[in-house]
Amino acid sequence: MSVNISIETPNENQIQEIAFDGTETYQPLPTLSESLTKCATRIDFSKSSLDDLKKEDKDGSPVDQFQPSLWPWDSVRNKLRDALTEVCVLSDVLSISREKKYLVLDPIQQEPPENKAMVQVYARKKALSQAASVLLTGAERLKASHVEQKNKTSSNFHIELLRLRQNWRLKKVSNGIIGDLSYRTAGSKFWHNGTFEVTKSEDDVETEEDSSSAPSTPTSTIPPTIKPTSAIKVNVPSELQGVAYIKVITQKDQGDLCTAKINLMGYGRNIAQQSGVWQRVLESAQNVLFCKELFNQLAREAIQLQAPIPHVVIGNQIRANLFPQIQLIISLVHTTSTDTAQTSSSNQDNDSVLEHSLHQLLREVHHKNSDHPFPQPASGPLGPSKKRMLAGPLAADRFELLEMTKSETILEQIIAQAQHTFMRKRTQYVLDTLAKDVRDPQIVSHWNAMNSPTMSCVKINIVTHGYETMHRTALLIHVKDRTLKCIGRDGRVMHLSYEPQELRDLILCQINQHQITSLLSLAKCLAWQVLSNSNHLGIGSVEPLGNASACLLSSPNGDRMIAVQLRSDTSLEARVFIAKSPRQDFFQIPLVPEKIWENLGGHFREVRFDKIEGKSFLMKMEYLMASLTSSSS
Amino acid sequence: MSGIPSTQDLLTQACNNKIIPNQEYLLQGSILDSASDHLFQRLKGLCDNVESGPQLFNDHELCLSLRAPNQAQPLMLRVRRSLEVDAPYQLRYIGQPEFGDRTRPTLVRSSIDVGCTATVIEFLTELGCKIDYEYFSKGYMFRKGRMKITMSKILKVGKGDEALSQSQLVELSVLAPTGQDAIGEEMKAFAEQLKPLVQLEKIDYKRLGSTLP
Amino acid sequence: MGVTILQPYLFQEGKGGITAIEYLTKRLISMGAKQAGSFIVDCETIVSLSSSMPQPPSNKAVHILHNSEFPASTFSILDTGAKHIPLVADNLFDLLMIKIGNVYTQKKQPSIESKGPRFEYGDFLIKLGSVTMNGNFKGILIEFEYRPCIVFLNCWELMRELIQGFLGISISSTYPQFFQQQTLISGHQSLKQNDSFQAIDTINQYLEHFINYRKQTTSIGGSTQITGLPLRS
DSSP, X not given: OOOOOOOOOOBOSOEEEEOTTSOEEEOXXXXXXHHHHHHHHHOOGGGXXXXXXXXXXXXXXXXXXXXXXXSTTHHHHHHHHHHHHHHHHHHHHHHHHHHTSSOOOOOOOOOXXXXXXXXXXXXXXXXXXXXXXXXXXXXXXXXXXXXXXXXXXTTOHHHHHHHHHHHSEEEEETTEEEEEOSSGGGTOOOSOOOEEEEEEOOSSHHHHHHHHHSSSSOOOOOOGGGOOSOXXXXXXXXXXXXXXXXXXXXXETTEEEEEEEEOOTTOSOOOTTTSOHHHHHHHHHHHHXXXXXXXXXXXXXXXXXXXXXXXXXXTTEEEEEEETTEEEXXXXXXXXXXXXXXXXXXXXXXXXXXXXXXXXXXXXXXXXXXXXXOOSSTTSOSSXXXXXXXXXXXXXXXXXXXXXXXXXXXHHHHHHHHHHHHHHHHHHHHHHHHHHHOOSEEEEEEEOSOOBTTBEEEEEEEEETTOTTTOOEEEEEEEOSSOXXXXXXXXXXXXXXXXXHHHHXXXXXXXXXXXXXXXXXXXXXXXXXXEEEESSOOSSSOOSSSOOEEEEEEOTTSSEEEEEEEOOSTTOOEEEEEEESSOTTXXXXXSSOOGGGGGGOOOOEEEOGGGSSOSSHHHHHHHHHHHHHHHHO | OTTXXXXXXXXXXXXXXXXXXXXXXXXXXXXXXXXXXXXXXXXXXXXXXXXXXXXEEEEEEEEEEEOOTTOSSOEEEEEEEESSSOOOEEEEEXXXXXXXXTTOOSEEEEEEEEEEOTTHHHHHHHHTOEEEEEEEEEEEEEEETTEEEEEEEEEOTTBTBOBSSSEEEEEEEEEEXXXXXXXXXXXXXXXXXXXXXXXXXXXXXXXXXXXXX | OOEEEEEEEOOOTTSOHHHHHHHHHHHHHHHTOEEEEXXXXXXEEEEEOOSOSSSOOOOEEEEEEEETTSTTEEEEEEEOSSOEEEEEEETTXXXXXXXXXXXXOEEEOOOEEEEEEEEEETTEEXXXXXXXXTXXXXXXXXXXXXXXXXXXXXXXXXXXXXXXXXXXXXXXXXXXXXXXXXXXXXXXXXXXXXXBOOHHHHHHHHHHHHHHHHXXXXXXXXXXXXXXXXXXX
């Protein structure tokens, strides 16, 4: 049930005319009356068993002597008339003989046959032995032919033809067999008809060469080196010979970034062993056809598309700009000799994703061409999509209808996919180098395994080693074709362009914020008080990006204070200051007379933070806070 | 201000440009249930491949007529809905069939198909339409290029699945804009390939009606 | 598609319709709205006058409306006097209606339409429509649409604020008449204000106003024929 079999009527009709585009006009089948007439004229009524009788009659009557018959039934009429005359005469004779007046019919005496028993036995014996010998020779011949068939199944033309028929579309046109390797039944609308010719190959190579040089169409003969015993020869049009593939290169300043090649060879079931050489020839020809159609489509789209930087089509090459200085080059490579193809296909590595996508995109176009939804209820018109059928009764608005008419071309889609691939790689690179460079808070990125060709997702966790439970800054990045969308933990959405620096800056800011927030939660654990904190400190020297963040902490009994300033540039430098109260250097002066003012705290002194023990910023801060707390109690 | 043409203008424009498919080319025939499987297999082979296999349908059709006081011929309307899927109702006007002479391969009739909401039945009955008859039509549809082929069983309404006859209705139809008569030949050629299982012909209902009673 | 409220604009008698539209356009643009094309809503009405119909003689009116916002649809509302039956269909319904119209003994009413510019203002869509009947200017209908929401109740206050701010008039916080009616949805009663808003609701509001405009005309003209029955009692 699952296998769809196409049935086509055999083309028994005579071809009347072949148009320039290859369509064949057939002569219509003759109508019943026409064919009957044709048959009637062919019957020779005079060749019946009553031949002699008629001849005698004809000799006597000069009826047939007048001019050749004008209408097809003339001879039939004449013969019928003759027959009628004969029957009339016969009936006259019979009626006369019944009267027994003028004519009497007497039975003729026949001699009784002699009964000779021995002769009969011999005669029967002889007849039986003759019959037996006929049967025996027949059996012998059958056996011989059976053995012969068993011995050379592979070279049998008809069995090969059967196998060919199982894998390819064939049809009989007058005396020849024409095959079809186009993708037309799958929905392709490519102009090339992709036909090949099937002939019986001669056993002798020399004679075959002679015979194949005669036909007018250019044909490919199977190379004699790989010519085992195949009874079938397939002739493929010259433009489909050889090996073709589509090469996709992403190029940056003349340096290749990645390459992809489409080559359908090796796709599908491996049926080459059991089937003959023709299988390989046809597969490669079909591959050439597919690549040609794909390139043709891409080139047409490249010219039609109105891109800000126009796409360039030169010869067998299409150039499209992905990003500034980064180009996508799609080229069609078609070689007719087998050895050069092999060398060129091995020297570059494949990007299976782009290769697969291009392949898939054209298949999708084919599918859309061939697959139309059926109307429900069944009386509806064929053609409009399901969405369009719903648009009227469900009152679709302008916008929805406009969306329906939009469709992306293959080129647009492949450019988007290439851009996405590039963006993904770039994002990966930025994240990886940052994770390598920034040691203190660790940057962990999780790439989603499931992604679409133009969208992937990465989750970034920023944690400090040993303090994972204290605080974790999470960030989600959607990598699209030209942009990045970053979603912070608080739900803030930031859109970034394709420039890698933007992402880098964003991550650095996130690290900065992570340090401060985790410091605050650490301080809470140690019972320190947060006096103030700011993510965007407006004072201090101008930072290259954003503002420094800062916070002010005070010890549990309030006698010590720590001020932290974190810069958000690449160095992620932290400056830490401490102050002590009551201040030691408080002297009563007339302006500030009371003793209580000594609790205000003194001048902040900078700590040489890099000298503090600890692997990370948080560890150092914990050490610092712990030491300051213990000393006061 | 007048940036948007009114819908009426668009419609007349569409009519003039002949882009509205309002002509139905039709051939009909029937096949006995016992032989219908052969036809099904043949259609499956001949028609365009569809991944999901032959499309099943199960529709309910109502035939309504609007009788004008001063006109002899009532206006016939059909409302059809799918019992299988949630799709819009279909309101259909079918004009008088034209047979033409013997050279014309198919029957041609004007047809207006309008998808609409489920309120259509109430709308039409309130407008003065009378329900003449109704039936269920259940079967398969196939597609070959522009041609649609349906083979369906006609079932009575309200009596379970009681069939109207021991045979199935086979229809070959194309909906096309006015003036595309070439499609008729294409249909004729396809109908030829279904012979002798089913004989698809131009069927004249009026003649059927006159011989039966 | 979101919730739509139709608001007639009352302008001073002396001013013409064009100056009023110009004034409103200026106001919208100064608010920061952007013009996005234009729109048209038109309405044709066929009234059956025949008493020879098999049904009890009653004036049945079929209103056929188009809205350029829903270009693929034809809306028709059958007014039997007792109830309104809405029908949303493909554009081709117009062709069919010609056939039905031929059978139906009819009297055509003047066609009426509202058209004008269309503005986008954030999530709002504002349309300034000048209503004309057979080419004669009748008034101004302003359509406010809040696109992200489909339940009237959830966005009424927001819309009221916008309408008040834009037109400089005060609007009572009670719901407009149209949204107070009972509707029957899949067997249970509910109020229009709780239902999800549909395209036909916009059309019904237009029809209500169009019929009012027609009535004004016929009463001024002194015609004895009651042409359009009020849509909602």
